[in-house]
Amino acid sequence: MHHVLVDQWSxxxxxxxxxxxxxxxxxxxxxxxxxxxxxxxxxPTLAVDAALLAAGALIAGLPLGxxxxxxxxxxxxxVTFGIISWLAGEHLRAIALVEKSYLSTVAVLLLVGTTPLPxxxxxxxxxxxxxxxxxxxxxxxxxLFVISEQAQHLRLAxxxxxxxxxxxxxxxxxxAAGALAVLFARSYYRxxxxxxxxxxxxxxxxxxxxxxLRFGPADGFxxxxxxxxxxxxxxx
Amino acid sequence: MTPLIEVRDLxxxxxxxxxxxxxxxFTLHAGETVALFGANGSGxxxxxxxxxxILQGQGSVTVCGLPVTKDNLAxxxxxxxxxxxxxxxxxxxxxVLEDVAFGPLNQGLTSQQxxxxxxxxxxxxRMEHAANxxxxxxxxxxxxxxxxxxxxxxxxxxxxxxxxxxxxxxPAQRNLVHLLSELPxxxxxxxxxxxxxxxxxxxxVFFERGKLVADGxxxxxxxxxxxxxxxxxxxxxxxxxxRRL
Amino acid sequence: xxxxxxxxxxxVWAALDAVSIPAVGLMVRRASRxxxxxxIPLLGVMGAFVFAxxxxxxxxxxxxxxxxxxxxxxxxxxxxxxxxxxxxxxxxIQAFVFQDGGVLALGANVFNMAVAGVVAGYWPFQVWxxxxxxxxxxxxxxxxxxxxxxxxxxxxxxxxxxxxxxxxFTSLGLFAVNALIEGAITISVVQALEKxxxxxxxxxxxxxxxxxxxxxxxxxxxxxxxxxxxxxxxxGIQRLGRNLGLTSKAAFATPLADYSxxxxxxxxxxxxxxxxxxxxxxxxxxxxxxxxxxxRRSA
Numbered sequence: 138m139h140h141v142l143v144d145q146w147s148x149x150x151x152x153x154x155x156x157x158x159x160x161x162x163x164x165x166x167x168x169x170x171x172x173x174x175x176x177x178x179x180x181p182t183l184a185v186d187a188a189l190l191a192a193g194a195l196i197a198g199l200p201l202g203x204x205x206x207x208x209x210x211x212x213x214x215x216v217t218f219g220i221i222s223w224l225a226g227e228h229l230r231a232i233a234l235v236e237k238s239y240l241s242t243v244a245v246l247l248l249v250g251t252t253p254l255p256x257x258x259x260x261x262x263x264x265x266x267x268x269x270x271x272x273x274x275x276x277x278x279x280x281l282f283v284i285s286e287q288a289q290h291l292r293l294a295x296x297x298x299x300x301x302x303x304x305x306x307x308x309x310x311x312x313a314a315g316a317l318a319v320l321f322a323r324s325y326y327r328x329x330x331x332x333x334x335x336x337x338x339x340x341x342x343x344x345x346x347x348x349x350l351r352f353g354p355a356d357g358f359x360x361x362x363x364x365x366x367x368x369x370x371x372x373x
Numbered sequence: 374m375t376p377l378i379e380v381r382d383l384x385x386x387x388x389x390x391x392x393x394x395x396x397x398x399f400t401l402h403a404g405e406t407v408a409l410f411g412a413n414g415s416g417x418x419x420x421x422x423x424x425x426x427i428l429q430g431q432g433s434v435t436v437c438g439l440p441v442t443k444d445n446l447a448x449x450x451x452x453x454x455x456x457x458x459x460x461x462x463x464x465x466x467x468x469v470l471e472d473v474a475f476g477p478l479n480q481g482l483t484s485q486q487x488x489x490x491x492x493x494x495x496x497x498x499r500m501e502h503a504a505n506x507x508x509x510x511x512x513x514x515x516x517x518x519x520x521x522x523x524x525x526x527x528x529x530x531x532x533x534x535x536x537x538x539x540x541x542x543x544p545a546q547r548n549l550v551h552l553l554s555e556l557p558x559x560x561x562x563x564x565x566x567x568x569x570x571x572x573x574x575x576x577x578v579f580f581e582r583g584k585l586v587a588d589g590x591x592x593x594x595x596x597x598x599x600x601x602x603x604x605x606x607x608x609x610x611x612x613x614x615x616r617r618l
Numbered sequence: 619x620x621x622x623x624x625x626x627x628x629x630v631w632a633a634l635d636a637v638s639i640p641a642v643g644l645m646v647r648r649a650s651r652x653x654x655x656x657x658i659p660l661l662g663v664m665g666a667f668v669f670a671x672x673x674x675x676x677x678x679x680x681x682x683x684x685x686x687x688x689x690x691x692x693x694x695x696x697x698x699x700x701x702x703x704x705x706x707x708x709x710x711i712q713a714f715v716f717q718d719g720g721v722l723a724l725g726a727n728v729f730n731m732a733v734a735g736v737v738a739g740y741w742p743f744q745v746w747x748x749x750x751x752x753x754x755x756x757x758x759x760x761x762x763x764x765x766x767x768x769x770x771x772x773x774x775x776x777x778x779x780x781x782x783x784x785x786x787f788t789s790l791g792l793f794a795v796n797a798l799i800e801g802a803i804t805i806s807v808v809q810a811l812e813k814x815x816x817x818x819x820x821x822x823x824x825x826x827x828x829x830x831x832x833x834x835x836x837x838x839x840x841x842x843x844x845x846x847x848x849x850x851x852x853x854g855i856q857r858l859g860r861n862l863g864l865t866s867k868a869a870f871a872t873p874l875a876d877y878s879x880x881x882x883x884x885x886x887x888x889x890x891x892x893x894x895x896x897x898x899x900x901x902x903x904x905x906x907x908x909x910x911x912x913x914r915r916s917a
Contacts, residue, residue: 143715144507165721166721166722169623169720169721169722170722172623172624173623173624173628173631173722174628207717208717210717211622211717214622215622215625218625218779221779221780221781221782221785222779222780224782225780225781225782226780227780230778230779230780233624234624234625234779237623237624238622238623238624238625238720241622241623241624241720241721241722242622242623242717245713245714245717245721246717248714249714249715249717254467254714254715255467255468255471257714267642267643267646267647267650268650269646269649269650269658269703270642270646270703270706270707270710272658272662273658273661273662273665273703273704273707274662274665274707274710274711275466275467275662276465276658276659276661276662276663276665276666277662277663277665277666277669277707277708277711278467278666278711278715279465279466279467279507279508279509279662279666280461280662280663280666281666281669281670281711282509283461283509283666284663284666284667284669284670285666285669285670285673287670288670288671288673288674289673291674292673292674292675295674306677306678309676309677310676310677310678310802310806311806311810313674313675313676313677313803314676314803314806314807314809314810315810316674317671317674317686317803317807317810318807318810318811318813318814319814320667320670320671320674321664321667321695321807321811321818322811322814322815322818324663324664324666324667325660325663325664325818327459327461327462327663328659328660328662328663328664329660330457330459330462331462331463331465331659331663332659332660333422333427333457333462334455334457334462334463334465335465335475335659336425336427336450337425337427337450337453337455337457337524338450338475338476338479338523338524338527339447339450339451339476339479339480339527340475340479341447341479345478345479345484346484347470347471347474347478347484347487347488348471348484349484465659
């Protein structure tokens, strides 16, 4: 699965990987806001933004080509809307849609490619995201692969039966609903099992955080310098 | 000397009315390793979940002299380290280290102390190299060892293992036997794997429809109930061999 | 429909961020007071289930298939407020981990799919769940997708994304088809679930149901408004956006570029006022709605 690749990238060690997740999130939001308010033909600004992304990827040691390739997942959507805008005579908007949404995607990829999700979540929590949502996301991500694998098995099992039975569409629809119900039930009972396992290890009703984040001088420097570059490039 | 676990006339009924446990009496002494045999659904897992109060029925359960009641749950759960059948359910934290530190943190240790405990436990389970990995990337055997480390980090006096060999290939099973045999804690092992049980336990008990029907040496119990590792008794093998001819 | 970044104009995404953050925050505050941490694994695992459910294809026509979106199903199995939180988490993970939907547009996507979509999807179940159960659950699935889609389309139009009439109608038609499929999937999964364990599906909460009904109907109303605006007057909605200073063209990108005489002398002032007023209005609605849900759940 493709996200496994990004997960591997995020395990690396580079100055960018080492930055506090809050610093990277702040810089990302600055980048996205600056980009969102940049005109589509402000090419010097866009060039600075793109150069910063490329520099980030190089410093982080991420394969630039594959990063750019992955970000292309956005293109079918943005190019469609770009063509529509172009045909409507809004050429500037058409260009802006495509180039800006692409750059935004690369920026988000650069963040998740240099920050393992648990750290990203701690960063989001430190920036004020409610703990309940953070924990929810943590459990969701932990069991995403486990349950996807089960879904995969159910799909395979369904495909194996399909050939012989020759069920018509209605039957197949009901079979799929049955498979989803089974997946739901398994997920539900798995959650019960997880809860039991938590209780067995003396869970008291509160999660205690293990790794406090440390926002050091280097993180402050990184945030200030990149943030300033982005803002300067934006207002030129 | 008080026994580690003392169960008297324990009964438990599920909400749907199934009588899962029907008058169980059981004692575990320090240093003992006991295997729990019995068919699926005979009450083995329900029984072990009573020991740390996750399920609670009628009768008395005492662990290290403490009755398993609401007030004592935290202490009791620190004394009993339970390794569940499905490691994916037990390893719910994003990284191995965080997962192993989960118990110590619940016991009120600081982050630093919890990390030290976790690393020591991972070393004991020979999994310290995986500290920063995500549980999803581990093999079944590695997951089991990390789950074991997660309970060892809480310094339990009793280990309860529910079907510990499920999903493990033979080398991983052997590896686990060696690991467990080095641990000084008393152990309760729920298993169908009689060889695994024989390698670790002296004593065994047999569950049948919610009742504990026999208590003896592993060998006795295996012979008495024809509870063999391969599921096929010699006469089955002879019969099958004849049919193939 | 996950809106990526840079599709919505700055006032639109900013306003929807400003709306969604406190709305979700309120849900969280109330939820964490009543559900202890013990329910977190369940909510997280059910989120993973919704993700994984997308792998199971439902055949709907020659060569085409649909899959579960999940808002209505979660609402009638976990309850509406937890469903909002689960859907919010899903959308956030999709934005960050899968780059599906923008980060600045997170507020918009959360509002469309997690807040309005779930509330609208629960509403028929709440009102008719006891009497016309099947129809209500089907309707819930239909509404959740239809409301989310219509809102997303309306937001794009307000942002000034040029779309010819034909395309708007095509999109709405596609949303309607998807919504019908979602309705059909939701009801068949619910029926299959009840066969496995009747306890999985909640009873529609009758206590203090009026509040949720109000909230749900406002969610539906909002979706219908979006639908009508988009379908009857796609040009009108764009003009509306332009007049309010919400289109990206008029907003920050090229400020004052095509400024025409409005009711205020200063274009900036006009835009700021309109933006602020709209923001406050939506914010007030959502905050009130969230508080009502919270109060209802605590009752």
